[in-house]
Amino acid sequence: MSPRFPAADGFQGQVSTQRDGTARLVLNMPANKDSVPITVRTAQAGLPPERQASRQMTAEAYRSQAGSGNYLHLAVAATELQPGDNLAVNFHLKTSNNDVRNSVPFFTYLIMTKGRILRAGRQRHEAGQSLVTMTLPVTAELIPSFRIVAYYYVLPGEIVADSVWVDVKDTCMGSLVVKGAMEADNRVHEPGTPMRLRIEGDHKAHVGLVAVDKGVFVLNKKNKLTQTRVWDTVERSDIGCTAGSGRDNVGVFADAGLSLATSVKVTTPQRSEVQCPQPAKRKRRSLALAEYKGTKAAEYSDKLERKCCEDGMKDNPMGHSCERRSEYIQEGESCVRAFLDCCRYIKAKRDRQNLSPSTGLARSHEDDDPFLEDSDIVSRTLFPESWLWQVEQLTEPPNELGVSAKTLPVYLQDSITTWEVLAVSLSPTKGLCVATPYEITVMKQFFIDLRLPYSVVRNEQVEIRAILYNYWLHDITVRVELVYNPDLCSPSTPKRRFQQVVRIKAESSRTVPFVIVPLKLGQLDVEVKASVRDQYVGDGVKKKLRVVPEGMRLEKTVKIVELDPQNKGGVQEEQVKAADLSDIVPNTESETKVSIQGNPVSIMVEKAIDGAKLKHLIVTPSGCGEQNMISMTPTVIAVHYLDNTGQWENFGIDRRAGAIELIKKGYTQQLAFRKPDSSYAAFINRPSSTWLTAYVVKVFAMARKLTDIEHGEICGPIKWLILNKQKPDGVFQEDAPVIHKEMVGGYQGAEPEVSLTAFVLIALEEARDTCKDHVNSLDDSINKAAGFLARRYEQLARPYTVALASYALALAGKLQSERILMRFSKGGASWEERNAHTYNIEGTSYALLALVQMKKSKLAGPVVRWLAQQNYYGGGYGSTQVGHGCFKRQEEPGDITVNQRMDRACEPGVDFGTDEDPAGSNRTFVSHQQCRDALRLCRGQDYLVWGQASDLWATGRQ
Known part of the structure; x- marks a missing residue:
């Protein structure tokens, strides 16, 4: 919850959240119920009830051992503490047996923080007392939170326990402050002037400093390092399960992350994972890890080896290596091999996941010139986004608190801005500390x-x-x-x-x-x-x-070959002719690039398309209802692709915010062409187009994942399509074709009824999650359209139409076999028609999507390889649908992998047929834009590219 936000509950009326977003609710629980459902909802004025946030939980009463009626309750009054505070911990002993109350000599307590027991002790209890209070000093060791577990023992064999979790303010265990050395250093400065910084921190700590333009954080501050973020990361490794206690005495210890073993048969269940066994909210990547584990374990058919594999993929809280853990295995060599294989596999997966006038004549200087002479003006030239990257050690003599101070002279950069000086210290005794950012304002009148x-x-x-x-x-x-x-x-x-x-x-x-x-x-x-x-x-x-340079930047593919030396006698040689540069713009240079992909299929799945080459797709939407969609679509596709493949660093991290703004602009402009019935046309006075309206649904459904788009702007056009353009047999009809025929791709050919119906069906399926609760007839409409396509499917004659219809049927779950789809392919790799290269890419992309949807990974491999060889990066009016289909593959689940053994080398061809230069040396390399310079490639010279089998395996995405 946000600060000072009213929240309502059935017991107490209303409470307000604190500054940290939490609210303390004291609930009077009924005495005759074992469990009570609790609902907490916001009560923000001005919001309708359906927009108020709410969460539910079930509170379960503590069950005493064997129904003895003996209880212990720990209570603390504070919700957030600071180091230096004194916490009053109340031990409430409740029992109906006075002999128990008089026989308990003390309470045993444990204080846990950061996954370890910090201290253990006993609090004295006098006979007859029901309440005992202990004062606990809060020290820096208890940051960011701690848990108190307490219990008492009752003869002949009962343990009565309780625990409580306590939050501590996220401050440093030590200290770190950055400020101006003198009062004058805290004032507004001019660019390029000197000032002094004063750093105060733990003695002998290393302090890293950086000054960042505050405007950078306006674009994106989610990666900004703060002390709270450091402690949040630490708390994610807490082995405790709940903030409260357990449902019984064993649950108290288990939920606190403790293992209990006694001689009176009170024992906690064994935990094999760091995470708690009860359902919990997991990150999306945790689900992916679970899928990886299941897939890997399925590789072993032997029951023992599979069990060894599963053990290898379990988390190890001690941090031991796979090899050290395998030393304790006694089930034989086959078990050790399976254990190591799976342990190393899941470690690699985890490591990968963890890893923006008037004109005056010139004149000579005059003595009475009222303006400053130009030679006296020093121009500002340095405008970095960040600077001051340096590390200092605080070795100066400390004061009585162990704090050292150091003064640093710095020269400000030329930007007119506010700089944030960020500082992080690492102390051998106090750990990591992040200082509050110090702001330096640079200004001129x-x-x-x-x-x-x-x-x-x-x-x-x-x-x-x-x-x-x-x-x-x-x-x-x-x-x-x-x-x-x-x-x-x-x-x-x-x-x-x-x-x-x-x-x-x-x-x-x-x-x-x-x-x-x-x-x-x-x-x-x-x-x-x-x-x-x-x-x-x-x-x-x-x-x-x-x-x-003037003109267009063109990339010519001189030759594309598949290096498969294993099937060609161990050595494969390819001769690459020099490119024809007769049409190059005068006084410009060309670049020669040699790109080799060691595992083309898995690279296509992840990063076969270089994000840096998509800059031409980020364009400003403009024009009529059709032109606006033509220019908006590439931006939506590019942002989705760069998000999914993590390539914004290649493209420019700061440019994502600008791309999102262009999507918002395109969305807003497109609404100007929306008719009262939610349909669309190129102009508001033209008849509505079925294809364009479906296309708006398709693109808006994609864009909704990137920016706020009301569901009505997607579901409204769907209702119009179903009520006005779908016939009883399921086919969709077009009464007003689009003006810009080039935007519809291969649809503008034979078999238009099937192509249009398949296209609309794809749009309906892609918007299904958004509109399933808002369009009652959506499922029925999808079923009718899929039924029409299924009836016409075997009669189709165009490879493009077959591919498009196959994808639509696969999305709807109606494509039972790939037989017809593969029959129209060319060598099982492409779906081509004569003189239609761009449409062939579009059709092949739809076929690939259909195969992926059907989980036909082996059949999809050659298709991915063919698409990768086209080096298609989209752009231009005539490529709207081609780019959409080609890049859409990145949205689909599933991995397509091929195992290959390869080594790559590139050498100047001294004599054709040789595989080394006169010096007898071979240079291996990987794909890089500086490859040409490193290999001394020259324009106009022929080269020999060859591959040789080796013992290096490329598997999956590794």
Whole structure:
């Protein structure tokens, strides 16, 4: 819950949450019930009841041993403590037998924190006492939380126990503070000026420092390191099961993560896993690990070996290696091999998971010039997002508290911003500590913000803008100059400076545009200077402008081969001819890349498509109802793909937020073409299109996983499709085809009824989870459409239609066999028609999706390999459906793996037929963009690429 949020319950009325989002509820439980269901719901004013959050639990009464009626209850008053506090722990002894109350001499208690018993002790109990209070000093050792387990013993063999979990404020066990050394260092600074930082922390601790532009955290701060995040990670390894006690005396110890063994037959059940046996909310990746374990264990048919394999995949809280654990196995060598195989397998899986005017003439300087001379203005050039990456050790003499202090001189960067200085210390005695960020504000009363585009094309005119900010309380007159650069065609020349004089009102800004034409490729300097009239004040900014060649960037695939030396005598040789560069833009360079994939199938599943090559898909949506969807779709697909494959680092982490904004923009713009009946057309006055409306459903259903889209914007069009465009036999009809025929892909051919019905059925299935509770006739409509396709399926003649219909039927669970689908394939790898390359990729993608949906992994392998060889990265109007089908594979579950033994090498072909250069050396390499330079590949030269069998196995995604 959020801070100060009212919550309601049936016992106490209303309570409010504390600052940390928790609320303390005291419930008066009925005495005659063994279990009581409890519902807690928010009571936020202004929200309807159906939008209030709620959670349920069942509280179970403690069961005394053999119904003795002897109980112990631990009670603490505080909800969150701080080191230095004193906690009052109340021991309540309840019994109907006075002999028991008089015979208990003491309570035994254990204090547990961070998965270990910190201390054990006894609290004295006098005869006849029902309440005993113990004062517990809260020390730094108890951070972030601790558990008190207490019990007393009653003859002849009863143990009465209880436990309580206590939270401690997430602070450092030691101390770490970053601040300004003097009061002057805490004030606002100008860019490029010096200041001093003071670090105070534990003696001999190592402190890591970094200064980060605060604007970076506006885009994404989920990975920001805080002390709370450190302790949350520690608490995730807590071996306790619940925050409360157990249902009986054995449950108290078991839920606290303790193992109890006694001579009176009171024993906790054995735990084989670190996690608790009762159902708990697990992370999604834990489910994946469970699937991996089940799949791996299924590889062993022998019962003993399977049991050894399962034991190898269990968590080991002691942190012992697989090899050390295997030393204790006494069931024979076969068991040891199975144990090690599965233990290493699951360790690799776990490791992988853990791992963004007026123009004035130039003139010579005059003595009465009211402006600051340009040579006196030093331009700002350094604008990093982070800096100050350094580690300091606090070796200075400590004070009486063991705290050392160190002063660091630093020079601020040129950015006008607020810097957050983040500090993390590691002490040999106090562990890890994260300091509260220290903010440094860098500001000027007058400054320039030079806005440059990401890139521009050589010899094309572009407008750049300099925004002048005036934070003074009075108006100012400013002279702005674009500094001459011989690599730019601009109004400034070697003999004639281009200057403008503008007036800026108090506490406001003004934009000054400049028109330039870049003449060279590469990173060109653009520098703007400005000075204020009658004041010795000025500012200058110099930034790099990225200039790219004119024309289109093309990638030509010279040759694609499959290296399979194992089946070709152990050595395979391939001759690669030089590419034809006759149509290259003059004065530009080409790049030659050699890419080798050791396991093409599994790479396709995970990262066969290079995320860095998808930048052209992130575009601004615009145009009519069809054009807007054409430009919105690639962005949705690219974001999904980059999310699923974790390639935002290649693409640019900071660009995800911008891509999401473009999706939101496309969504908002598309609603302008939504008709009152929820259908869509290219223009609001055109008849509604069945295909376009289904396509909007399909894309919106994908985009809903990325941004907020109301279910009505997906379910409304579905209702229109079912009520207005579906015939009784299940077929969907089109009465108003789209204008942009290129956006529908291979659909615009023969067998249109089947293609359209299959396409709409796919859209309905993909939106099923969203609309199953909002469209009553959805299941019936899907069944009728699937029935129509099943009746027509064996009569189809086009490979594209067969692939599309197969995927639709597979989604609906109606495709029983892949026989017809594979009959229309070309060699079991592609579904092709004459003179239709892009549609062939689309059709083959649908076929692959159908095979994956049917879990036909062996048949899918050659299809994935064929698609990977096409090197298709989408883009352009005519490729909307192709890209959608090709990238959609990344959304589907299931792994497709192929085992291969390969070694790769690439050498200049000295004489065709040889496999080494005159020096007799072979250089192995992996796919990398700098491969050409490392191998000294030259334009116009032929090369020999060969593969040789080795003992290295590539399996799965490893």
